[in-house]
Amino acid sequence: MYKLFYYPRNASWAPHMLLAEMRLDYELVLVDRKTEAQKNPEYLKLNPTGRIPTLVVDGEAIFESAAICLWLCERHPDKNLMPAERTLARAKFYQWLFYLNATLQPELMMYFYPQKHSADPLTHAAIKQTQQARVGDILSLIDGELTDKEFLLGNQISACDFLLFMLLHWASGFDKPPLAYTNLSRFMRSFSQRETVKKVCEIEGTLLGIYEIE
CATH class of the missing domain: 1.20.1050.10 (Glutathione S-transferase Yfyf (Class Pi); Chain A, domain 2)
Structure with a gap:
């Protein structure tokens, strides 16, 4: 199972949506930016940049939102969220x-x-x-x-x-x-x-009303 350290609407948002779109098993761990939890020593052991997100899998931590997204695509090619190699x-x-x-x-x-x-x-x-x-x-x-x-x-x-x-x-x-x-x-x-976007936004408390078709 993946463990995503996140904060609502931060750079963790994209990998969170991607995990949901791929229908992978994952656990969310809130990193409270209001208390600067991303600067806590325990979090810095996972992500020395002191930023969000961090993805933990098999005991290893990966940071940088785009890198996490790219790696998930490579690890799960059957989800078809990245085009075929050498194209x-x-x-x-x-x-x-x-x-x-x-x-x-x-x-x-x-x-x-x-x-x-x-x-x-x-x-x-x-x-x-x-x-x-x-x-x-x-x-x-x-x-x-x-x-x-x-x-x-x-x-x-x-x-x-x-x-x-x-x-x-x-x-x-x-x-x-x-x-x-x-x-x-x-x-x-x-x-x-x-549906996956709406699901993640509901979890993170993100309102999507501005995107309703008038």
Whole structure:
């Protein structure tokens, strides 16, 4: 059985949804960020970065959300959440997984935590404004990619889509949120209706009302 150390709507959200989608046996362990439990010595033994998530299996700990998702896909190829080896589709899978993890997520983190990038409080508002524009460019790119597609890789769902859903939800409070983009809006509204997504959101206490079709 897998053991996922999580906190609602943190980076653990994507692997949580993926575990549910794969219908794997897993246990959830809440890491309470409100009390900075991710900095506790016992947790740091599992994840020395002091971040969430961590996946424990067979006594070994794995951290980094995208790495966990990729490894689960490799370990359970029968779940068909990653294209076949040595195909162009597999290359596209890697492309989008790494782009979301290494480009979109860091830009969002800079927006949410400007104090970590400048010691001057007077610059924080400017950083957030700049990041909205930078993230907006990324959202426009992905919106274009989703033209005439149900998922990032076409009509076949993959682990990339769970990571995308998580990151887009994080940006829901932007001046121009993902729901303001034609294809991103369609993707989010449709994806939020998946039974596994709804199940995980119920467990984590995440409301999906903003994605209801008007």
